[in-house]
Structure formats: C-alpha cells, structure tokens
Amino acid sequence: MHTVFKVVVGVFCALWIFKEIALPLGVGAWLSEEYMRLVIKCDSAMEASWYGDTADVNEKRAQDIHLLDCHEYDKTRKTMLTAGLPEVYLSWLGLQALEIYQRPASEMSEQHRFTER
Amino acid sequence: MKYKFVLCVAPLLSIFSGVVIADAGVNLKLEKIIEVYELKACKPPPKKAGYEFGKFLFNSKLLSGDRDVSCATCHLTEKGLADGLPLAVGVGGEGESLSRLYEGKGTLVQRNAFSLFGRGHLVNTNFFWDGKVDSADDGRIFSPLGNQISKKFSSALAVAAVLPLTERDEFLGKSNFFSANELIKAAGDKYYGERYTALGRPLQERLKNEAKAELSNTSAWRVIDSPDFELADIGNGLASFIKTEFACRKSAWEAFLAGNKNALNAKQKEGAILFYGKARCATCHSGAAFTDFRFHSIGVPQGEFGPSTRRRDLGRAQVTNKREDMYRFRTPPLLAVGETSPYGHNGIFKSLEEVVLHHVNPMLIYLDDSSLSKPQNRLKVSKTLDSRDPKLQLIEIENEEELQRLVDFLKAL
Numbered sequence: 248m249h250t251v252f253k254v255v256v257g258v259f260c261a262l263w264i265f266k267e268i269a270l271p272l273g274v275g276a277w278l279s280e281e282y283m284r285l286v287i288k289c290d291s292a293m294e295a296s297w298y299g300d301t302a303d304v305n306e307k308r309a310q311d312i313h314l315l316d317c318h319e320y321d322k323t324r325k326t327m328l329t330a331g332l333p334e335v336y337l338s339w340l341g342l343q344a345l346e347i348y349q350r351p352a353s354e355m356s357e358q359h360r361f362t363e364r
Numbered sequence: 365m366k367y368k369f370v371l372c373v374a375p376l377l378s379i380f381s382g383v384v385i386a387d388a389g390v391n392l393k394l395e396k397i398i399e400v401y402e403l404k405a406c407k408p409p410p411k412k413a414g415y416e417f418g419k420f421l422f423n424s425k426l427l428s429g430d431r432d433v434s435c436a437t438c439h440l441t442e443k444g445l446a447d448g449l450p451l452a453v454g455v456g457g458e459g460e461s462l463s464r465l466y467e468g469k470g471t472l473v474q475r476n477a478f479s480l481f482g483r484g485h486l487v488n489t490n491f492f493w494d495g496k497v498d499s500a501d502d503g504r505i506f507s508p509l510g511n512q513i514s515k516k517f518s519s520a521l522a523v524a525a526v527l528p529l530t531e532r533d534e535f536l537g538k539s540n541f542f543s544a545n546e547l548i549k550a551a552g553d554k555y556y557g558e559r560y561t562a563l564g565r566p567l568q569e570r571l572k573n574e575a576k577a578e579l580s581n582t583s584a585w586r587v588i589d590s591p592d593f594e595l596a597d598i599g600n601g602l603a604s605f606i607k608t609e610f611a612c613r614k615s616a617w618e619a620f621l622a623g624n625k626n627a628l629n630a631k632q633k634e635g636a637i638l639f640y641g642k643a644r645c646a647t648c649h650s651g652a653a654f655t656d657f658r659f660h661s662i663g664v665p666q667g668e669f670g671p672s673t674r675r676r677d678l679g680r681a682q683v684t685n686k687r688e689d690m691y692r693f694r695t696p697p698l699l700a701v702g703e704t705s706p707y708g709h710n711g712i713f714k715s716l717e718e719v720v721l722h723h724v725n726p727m728l729i730y731l732d733d734s735s736l737s738k739p740q741n742r743l744k745v746s747k748t749l750d751s752r753d754p755k756l757q758l759i760e761i762e763n764e765e766e767l768q769r770l771v772d773f774l775k776a777l
Contacts, residue, residue: 305650
C-alpha cells in the first residue's frame with residue numbers, strides 16, 4: 248500500500264511538473280520566435296486589408312489570401328495557450344514583435360557612449 | 365537501449381511532423397487561392413477553319429514588303445514566343461533574336477515584343493502595350509484601321525494580327541528614294557484606313573503567284589482566289605492559328621492547376637502564395653493570362669527610343685490623348701514570362717528580378733543605370749515616377765528570400 252501510494256504520488260508529481268513547468272517551457276522555447284514572426288505577418292495583413300480598396304475585386308481576393316497569415320497566428324496562439332503558457336507572456340511577445348512597448352531612453356543614448364578612448 | 369532509440373527517434377519524428385504540417389499549410393493556402401480566384405486549368409479550343417491558312421501566313425515572309433520578315437521572326441518558340449530583344453527589330457533585319465541587333469541593318473519597332481500565349485483564347489479584350497486594338501462589350505472593335513473597315517474581322521485578335529502588316533517598320537519595308545517594293549508603293553504614303561484597302565490587292569497577287577504550290581489544294585486557296593479578298597482574310601487566318609496553336613502553355617503551373625500537386629516545388633508554392641496574397645501581384649496580373657487588361661504605370665524609365673515624339677513613349681496616352689493615361693501600359697500577361705526577357709515596354713529590365721524589384725523600389729534602376737542620370741534625363745524622372753499606380757503601395761515583399769520565391773513562381777508560369 249505504501250509503495251502504491253508512493254508510485255501514485257510520484258506519477259502525479261511527475262505529470263504535474265510536466266504539465267505546469269516542462270510543457271509550457273518547452274513549447275515556449277519551441278514556438279515563441281515563430282509566434283513573434285506570425286504577429287508581424289498578421290499585423291501586416293490586417294493593416295494592408297484596412298488600407299486596401301475592398302471595392303476592387305482582385306484587391307479583395309489578395310486581402311483574403313494575405314489574411315490567412317492571421318489564421319496561422321491564431322492556431323499558434325491556441326497551441327501555446329493550451330500548453331499552459333500565460334496570456335500575459337503572449338501579449339509581451341506580441342508587443343516585443345511589433346516594437347510598440349515603452350522604450351527606455353538608454354536604447355537611444357547607449358550607442359553614443361564612449362566605450363574606449 | 366530502448367531509451368536511446370526513443371531519444372533518437374523523437375526529435376526526427378518531431379522535425380518530420382513539423383515539415384508535414386508546414387507542407388499541409390502551404391497546400392491548404394494554395395487550395396484557397398484556387399477557390400478565391402476561381403482558377404481553372406486551360407482547355408485548348410478545337411482547330412477551326414483558317415488554322416492551316418493561318419499557320420502558313422504566320423511563318424511566311426511573303427507578307428513583308430521586302431520578303432524579309434514573318435510573324436515567326438519576332439515570336440520565337442525558344443524565346444517564349446517573344447524575341448529576346450529589348451526592342452523588336454523589323455524590316456531589314458537579318459537572322460533571329462540578338463543577331464538582328466548585331467547586324468545593325470534592321471529598323472527598330474520601338475517596343476518590346478510580346479509573347480503570344482493565350483492570345484485570342486485567354487486574352488481577348490485588348491492588344492498591344494497601349495491597347496491600340498480594343499474591343500467593346502457590344503462587339504465593336506477599335507483600332508487605328510478605323511471602325512468601318514474592321515467589321516469584316518472575326519475578332520479583335522484578327523485586327524491585331526494584321527496591324528503590323530500596315531506598319532513601315534514591321535512589315536511594309538524600307539523605303540528607298542530610287543526603288544521601293546510594291547507594298548510600299550501601294551500603301552507607304554497613306555494613313556492606316558487607306559493602307560488597309562491599298563494592301564489587299566498586292567498581297568492577294570503575291571499569295572496567288574508565290575503560294576500556289578503550297579496552298580492550291582487547301583481550303584485556303586478559295587479565300588486567296590476570291591474576288592472579295594481583303595486584309596481581314598489574312599487577319600482571320602492568323603487569328604485562327606494563334607488562338608489555337610498558342611492557346612495553352614505547358615507549364616508547371618498549368619500542371620498544378622490540372623491536379624498534379626507535385627508539379628510545383630516548395631519554393632514555387634511559397635512564391636504562388638506571395639503572388640496571390642501579400643505581394644498583391646494578382647491585383648493586376650489576374651485571371652488565366654495574368655492580366656486585368658487595364659492600363660497602369662509602374663514608373664518605367666523612358667528609354668533611348670519610343671514611338672511618341674522626341675523619342676518618348678507616352679503609353680496609353682498615345683491612344684486616348686488623356687493626361688491621366690500618360691506612361692500607363694497594359695498589364696502584360698505573364699504566361700512564359702520566364703523565357704521572355706528583357707522586360708518592360710522598352711525592354712529596360714534585363715531580368716525578372718529587376719522588373720519585380722522595380723515594382724517596390726523604382727529608384728534602383730536610376731542609380732544603377734548611369735545613362736538615366738545624364739543631364740538630359742535627370743530632370744525628367746518625376747514625370748514617370750509620379751505616374752506610378754497607388755496600388756503599388758500595398759505590395760509587401762519583406763526580404764530578398766521572398767523576392768526570390770516570387771521569381772521562382774514566375775518561372776513556373
């Protein structure tokens with residue numbers, strides 16, 4: 248009984264560690280870069296379809312095909328959320344990809360500093 | 365041992381499944397493209413009366429005043445039915461393709477020769493870079509030959525096919541102060557409409573005298589021998605041949621549309637997705653022949669020669685005389701485009717990469733070509749650049765790899 252209990256607890260712990268830690272970390276490492284790439288592609292598709300002329304049949308068709316990039320973005324996002332990655336992390340990746348996060352002044356000043364004289 | 369096996373196989377399976385999923389994504393997008401753009405494989409039309417006559421005429425130099433040019437001279441099979449030259453070389457030229465330039469005896473036609481694939485079958489609305497032969501929805505055909513004369517023509521293609529016959533540079537021949545061939549004598553100093561009438565009889569005589577051996581036992585002879593023979597009969601024959609012979613192009617893209625999903629390689633498939641999607645190529649290069657039959661400007665620099673005054677080429681404005689049509693040209697069909705270099709109405713782009721790049725970066729050609737920076741040119745650049753179609757702003761080509769994928773796809777057409 249004691250052994251069975253230990254095995255059950257052990258398996259449970261292993262599964263818990265896998266689901267809560269290993270899986271999100273692994274999927275995060277595997278898909279984060281791809282996710283950021285798809286954020287840019289989807290943003291580009293949405294912007295182009297916003298500014299494009301929907302009265303032009305061929306332009307509308309091109310927009311439809313371009314927007315398929317957002318379908319891939321959605322799929323990847325769902326895969327990452329299902330794997331346990333928090334939404335906050337995905338939002339942070341999105342902001343990083345689109346470069347619309349708050350920028351510290353050091354980003355502009357650092358390159359002008361003497362490193363040696 | 366078992367664990368080692370699992371450790372080795374797992375990453376391979378992961379990579380393989382990734383590739384399979386990515387490929388499935390590409391194929392899914394291509395299926396959507398076919399659905400959204402309503403694309404279908406090309407079906408060739410059946411041979412009709414006039415095909416054999418047209419075949420003879422297409423390859424015959426009898427149609428040119430000095431018997432030195434045929435349609436096949438500038439529409440070569442090995443050059444995608446174009447001629448491989450920046451500007452076509454008409455009467456007086458010798459040989460084929462580049463050799464016509466090297467000899468230096470020929471007369472420049474002042475525009476880049478088009479491929480003939482899909483003409484009449486897929487491309488029906490208008491013809492030539494400036495659409496000077498155009499058909500209206502009610503069946504009327506507009507051309508420099510005049511609306512009344514054109515009524516005997518079976519199609520706009522038939523009119524387009526005979527128009528070069530009335531041009532001095534393309535077929536009529538070189539005029540000489542002391543001597544001239546009978547076609548120049550008959551029509552050389554006349555306007556287009558009058559040339560049409562004037563050329564019918566001497567061409568009929570030529571065909572009767574010099575093509576009898578080849579055509580006397582064919583149905584074409586009845587046409588040639590008829591008292592009602594006129595230039596339109598030649599046009600209708602040529603149109604019948606062109607429409608049937610060059611209806612569909614055997615290409616990887618055609619095979620793909622016909623159902624062979626492996627006809628395109630991975631790079632070409634990526635290029636197709638770009639072409640129909642974010643690169644916006646299909647906004648203008650649409651339909652089976654990859655043209656919308658409309659007139660756009662991509663800001664192609666003026667070359668050293670052109671059919672307008674002062675060696676310029678005003679494009680569609682040559683036909684309409686409208687300011688907004690200046691420097692606009694008919695969207696070129698893209699069938700066989702991989703074989704029809706150089707590109708542009710004046711052949712200024714040497715490669716597909718150059719012309720595709722010009723759609724998104726029109727400055728490069730001005731920087732790379734020193735002749736365009738000469739004093740007489742550098743103050744005129746905005747005329748053509750400012751005429752660029754606003755649609756070009758929507759093109760998204762993000763890196764060199766995407767540019768190359770587009771070119772890969774174009775070569776599959």
